[in-house]
Amino acid sequence: MKADAKAKLVVSEIQRFNMHDGPGIRTTVFLKGCSLRCQWCHNPETQNASPELLYYTKKCIACQACLVCENGVHSFADGVHHIDKSKCTACFECAAVCPASALEACGKAMTVEEICAEAEKDLAFYGEAGGITLSGGEPLFQPAAIDLLSYCKESGLNTAVDTCGYFPEDLLAPAVAATDLFLWDIKDTDDARHKQFTGVSNKTILENLKKADELGAKIKLRFILVNGVNSNEIHYEKCAELYRSLHNALKPEVIPYHAFGGVKSEFLLGKSNAKPEWIPTEDQIATFREYLGI
Amino acid sequence: MRFPSVNGIERPIRLSEAARRFALDSLAHKYGLETRKTPGVEFSPEETEGLTDLEKYDLAIKKIALEAPIRVCPGELVSGAATLGAAIDHKVPAFCDGKMLFWSVSHLTVDFETVVKKGVGYIEEQAKAALQKYQGTEREPFCRSALNCLTAFRLYHKRYLEALQEKPEYRGNYENLLRVPFSPSGSFYEGVQSIWFTFSFLRLCGNWPGIGRIDVLLGDLLKKDLEEGKLTLDEAREILAHLFIKGCEWICGGDYGSGDAQHYQNIVLSGTDENGLDVTNAVTYFVLDIIEETGISDFPVTVRLNQAADEKLLRRVAEVMRYGGGIVAVYNEELILRSLTEYGYPKSDAAKFSNDGCWEVQVPGKTYFSYHPFDSLLILQRETLKNYDGSVDFASFEELYSAYVKDLKTFLESLLPDKLNFKPSTPCTVVSLFEEGCLKKGLSYLEGGPIYNVYSPHIGGLADTVNFLYAVKKLVFDDKLVSFQELIGILAANWDGYDALRALAQNKYAYYGNDSDEVDSLCARLLNDFADGCDALNNRSGYIFPGGVSTFGRQLQWSKQRKACAHGRKAGEVLAANASPTPGSDRIGATAIIRSYCKCGLKRLPTGAALDIKLLPSLVKGEEGLDALVSLMRGFVTLGGFFMQPDIVDVSVLMDAQRAPENYQNLSVRVSGWNARFVTLNKEWQDMIIEQNESGR
Numbered sequence: 001m002k003a004d005a006k007a008k009l010v011v012s013e014i015q016r017f018n019m020h021d022g023p024g025i026r027t028t029v030f031l032k033g034c035s036l037r038c039q040w041c042h043n044p045e046t047q048n049a050s051p052e053l054l055y056y057t058k059k060c061i062a063c064q065a066c067l068v069c070e071n072g073v074h075s076f077a078d079g080v081h082h083i084d085k086s087k088c089t090a091c092f093e094c095a096a097v098c099p100a101s102a103l104e105a106c107g108k109a110m111t112v113e114e115i116c117a118e119a120e121k122d123l124a125f126y127g128e129a130g131g132i133t134l135s136g137g138e139p140l141f142q143p144a145a146i147d148l149l150s151y152c153k154e155s156g157l158n159t160a161v162d163t164c165g166y167f168p169e170d171l172l173a174p175a176v177a178a179t180d181l182f183l184w185d186i187k188d189t190d191d192a193r194h195k196q197f198t199g200v201s202n203k204t205i206l207e208n209l210k211k212a213d214e215l216g217a218k219i220k221l222r223f224i225l226v227n228g229v230n231s232n233e234i235h236y237e238k239c240a241e242l243y244r245s246l247h248n249a250l251k252p253e254v255i256p257y258h259a260f261g262g263v264k265s266e267f268l269l270g271k272s273n274a275k276p277e278w279i280p281t282e283d284q285i286a287t288f289r290e291y292l293g294i
Numbered sequence: 295m296r297f298p299s300v301n302g303i304e305r306p307i308r309l310s311e312a313a314r315r316f317a318l319d320s321l322a323h324k325y326g327l328e329t330r331k332t333p334g335v336e337f338s339p340e341e342t343e344g345l346t347d348l349e350k351y352d353l354a355i356k357k358i359a360l361e362a363p364i365r366v367c368p369g370e371l372v373s374g375a376a377t378l379g380a381a382i383d384h385k386v387p388a389f390c391d392g393k394m395l396f397w398s399v400s401h402l403t404v405d406f407e408t409v410v411k412k413g414v415g416y417i418e419e420q421a422k423a424a425l426q427k428y429q430g431t432e433r434e435p436f437c438r439s440a441l442n443c444l445t446a447f448r449l450y451h452k453r454y455l456e457a458l459q460e461k462p463e464y465r466g467n468y469e470n471l472l473r474v475p476f477s478p479s480g481s482f483y484e485g486v487q488s489i490w491f492t493f494s495f496l497r498l499c500g501n502w503p504g505i506g507r508i509d510v511l512l513g514d515l516l517k518k519d520l521e522e523g524k525l526t527l528d529e530a531r532e533i534l535a536h537l538f539i540k541g542c543e544w545i546c547g548g549d550y551g552s553g554d555a556q557h558y559q560n561i562v563l564s565g566t567d568e569n570g571l572d573v574t575n576a577v578t579y580f581v582l583d584i585i586e587e588t589g590i591s592d593f594p595v596t597v598r599l600n601q602a603a604d605e606k607l608l609r610r611v612a613e614v615m616r617y618g619g620g621i622v623a624v625y626n627e628e629l630i631l632r633s634l635t636e637y638g639y640p641k642s643d644a645a646k647f648s649n650d651g652c653w654e655v656q657v658p659g660k661t662y663f664s665y666h667p668f669d670s671l672l673i674l675q676r677e678t679l680k681n682y683d684g685s686v687d688f689a690s691f692e693e694l695y696s697a698y699v700k701d702l703k704t705f706l707e708s709l710l711p712d713k714l715n716f717k718p719s720t721p722c723t724v725v726s727l728f729e730e731g732c733l734k735k736g737l738s739y740l741e742g743g744p745i746y747n748v749y750s751p752h753i754g755g756l757a758d759t760v761n762f763l764y765a766v767k768k769l770v771f772d773d774k775l776v777s778f779q780e781l782i783g784i785l786a787a788n789w790d791g792y793d794a795l796r797a798l799a800q801n802k803y804a805y806y807g808n809d810s811d812e813v814d815s816l817c818a819r820l821l822n823d824f825a826d827g828c829d830a831l832n833n834r835s836g837y838i839f840p841g842g843v844s845t846f847g848r849q850l851q852w853s854k855q856r857k858a859c860a861h862g863r864k865a866g867e868v869l870a871a872n873a874s875p876t877p878g879s880d881r882i883g884a885t886a887i888i889r890s891y892c893k894c895g896l897k898r899l900p901t902g903a904a905l906d907i908k909l910l911p912s913l914v915k916g917e918e919g920l921d922a923l924v925s926l927m928r929g930f931v932t933l934g935g936f937f938m939q940p941d942i943v944d945v946s947v948l949m950d951a952q953r954a955p956e957n958y959q960n961l962s963v964r965v966s967g968w969n970a971r972f973v974t975l976n977k978e979w980q981d982m983i984i985e986q987n988e989s990g991r
Contacts, residue, residue: 100794
């Protein structure tokens with residue numbers, strides 16, 4: 001398939017000089033939109049596919065420039081900035097005039113070639129290993145991600161996709177064809193719990209994984225470990241089976257839950273989704289790793 | 295027995311227990327404090343009465359050679375020591391009636407190549423020839439002084455031989471010191487002893503020379519010894535380690551401003567020779583092994599890299615960098631060689647480049663070097679903008695820019711007048727012996743003796759001047775948010791009452807260090823104009839006048855005289871260091887900083903421009919961390935950088951980032967598979983990351 005260079009994607013952020021989203025130095029493109037609603041999501045600002053307003057309390061200097069908003073999103077009482085997100089139409093006029101960058105538009109439509117050009121800025125640093133990583137959100141939530149991957153591949157960039165595995169089946173083959181490495185997150189092998197904590201069944205995710213493997217995809221599994229949710233040995237064993245079932249898998253990783261997403265949900269929703277009791281113990285991490293043989 | 299590292303990684307053990315103990319003692323100030331007890335030799339006024347300065351100097355050197363305490367450390371493999379404390383303070387350690395006689399010399403790397411390959415005896419022959427040539431001329435006294443100083447060197451040598459001969463356990467040292475440094479070195483062990491003994495005598499006389507390309511100096515000798523089975527690799531490493539350990543003999547602890555390890559004893563590794571062949575050898579790796587194991591930071595090491603640099607070398611350099619402290623830095627020699635040859639240095643000399651002991655590039659053993667650092671931001675504020683008195687106005691950015699460049703060039707001219715002509719100055723015969731040209735011309739190091747005489751203006755505050763000009767361009771001329779006069783008024787008021795505009799100036803524009811072509815091209819333009827200004831003055835008074843970029847620590851002292859800046863900074867803030875971005879204005883990360891820096895047209899700055907890059911220990915952890923460091927270095931070379939010093943940041947920096955987050959916008963941290971900007975995290979999480987980094991996880 002010839003990539004459409006002009007296809008547009010909604011991007012929440014492009015981070016350069018990342019070392020932990022695949023091999024080498026990488027540029028990570030965070031794409032908006034995800035079908036899952038994981039309760040522990042660490043990038044909540046990327047769940048919604050459409051652009052939205054972020055507010056960084058710490059940066060606000062209460063200058064009231066944001067009162068340009070005609071919908072009454074912003075108000076000030078006793079010098080304190082109040083925001084009513086329900087009135088926001090995502091026009092971002094307030095963000096444009098906010099001198100302190102306390103208000104920020106999260107989500108910008110960019111063309112495939114614009115995104116690729118951004119990633120190519122660090123070409124000199126990629127060497128053999130580095131390149132572009134699509135993350136999110138679920139990168140394959142936006143079908144134009146296929147154009148982006150193919151276009152990057154054609155431009156000679158190494159491509160990685162950080163996926164939750166939940167995406168339409170018809171995207172699978174073209175995605176595998178244009179992706180050098182999948183970082184494949186596994187939240188839970190128990191479907192009931194999966195539904196409870198992510199809002200969707202894991203059936204599609206596991207089927208997609210199997211098919212991707214059959215198509216020859218190189219996959220690094222990343223197991224999310226959440227204390228009290230999936231911290232049990234039945235799950236560990238099933239994960240180990242999953243890992244062993246793949247034909248072209250790199251050594252998997254255990255990703256212990258951390259509460260940093262809480263900070264971001266504060267910016268987005270005004271309240272934290274952090275649950276410190278979810279942080280797994282060192283012992284739990286070690287046991288899980290033992291099951292995986294890593 | 296452990297050598298600490300900032301990130302908690304255990305250092306490997308390769309050296310003997312005895313060498314490690316010796317290193318720990320020396321690092322723990324044992325010899326430094328001892329040295330402080332004997333500041334220098336003493337004269338009575340009668341002894342120096344009626345003598346010329348040069349004659350006084352010769353007498354001082356002789357007295358130093360005869361009276362300086364002899365120090366032989368337990369178990370040392372190489373001998374010689376600089377045991378007079380005033381030398382640590384950059385003085386010739388000789389006093390008349392309690393008063394210092396002469397300052398000494400630094401910022402040069404002397405000609406150790408002649409010392410190792412031909413021996414100091416060769417220099418004696420040259421000195422004799424010089425005396426014959428210049429007898430009866432005004433240059434005769436210098437030639438006599440040269441011979442006097444060489445005689446003193448012989449006396450000092452003899453005292454060590456006698457001291458070693460008395461102790462049977464130092465038989466090996468004694469035999470090794472018999473021939474060198476006066477004869478050519480015939481073995482690796484002699485080579486190390488020859489360099490150290492000459493270095494220690496130079497330092498004993500107060501001077502602070504760099505050592506330069508130690509792998510080039512010793513590589514062939516080691517190869518021969520290994521082939522002949524005279525030495526094993528471990529034995530050779532152990533010998534070289536003793537040079538490093540002995541080099542810690544001036545560490546005294548305490549607060550010395552810029553640190554007590556700053557005696558410019560720089561070492562340069564790897565790179566190519568004049569035929570373009572890679573010089574890397576086992577000695578290159580020994581140096582990296584030694585600093586990896588001991589963490590000795592007293593010999594700052596710079597590695598000459600090029601596109602063809604061996605992956606093995608890069609990985610080794612990255613491994614050693616990871617221990618932190620910024621001990622190992624890198625040059626991109628391809629750019630530097632082009633810069634030097636295009637500036638007029640012959641290829642054969644350019645290929646030898648080393649530095650002044652810091653990072654300013656020079657041809658070792660042939661160069662008088664001095665540099666004049668100045669604050670370019672102050673010129674903008676004081677000269678072009680008349681201290682914001684409202685008396686100047688500019689109708690366009692081009693008008694402002696031209697006025698500034700004119701003021702900059704006027705300043706450069708002011709450095710030049712006749713005061714720069716060579717004149718009889720402080721005696722400095724000892725270093726002059728090791729600088730090619732001095733004996734040939736019969737002139738000392740400070741009198742124009744060396745082949746190249748460099749006076750290098752160094753532009754400081756570069757990023758801030760560029761950002762300031764750029765902010766004026768945007769605020770006044772492009773976006774028309776304020777008039778020029780209004781802005782000057784706001785700056786005169788130190789932004790008071792203009793918080794919103796100040797926030798806008800700080801947040802809405804991409805400044806130098808963010809890989810933004812618009813501002814980076816302004817930086818390149820300014821440096822190009824600066825280089826033009828330097829070129830116009832080249833050779834106007836016997837000095838070559840190549841430019842460079844530096845501040846070293848001067849941004850601290852300069853901060854006091856600086857006023858508010860258009861890029862949102864208030865008066866008195868500590869601003870950019872060297873060629874690095876204004877603190878807090880770089881928001882993207884290391885690769886963007888390197889890209890901005892490499893766009894500056896660095897080739898026209900023959901003495902150099904230094905870029906400091908700060909990285910967190912957790913970011914360079916494991917194999918992928920090594921890959922990242924290697925990739926950063928490769929990118930730096932590919933993009934055409936000059937000098938880069940990656941520093942693995944200590945936890946204390948994170949704590950400082952908590953206190954002053956505005957200065958650490960780009961500091962990213964790793965948290966289990968996820969990178970976050972440290973300053974955007976709340977206190978609780980920041981504390982956790984600090985804790986993680988403290989425990990080195």
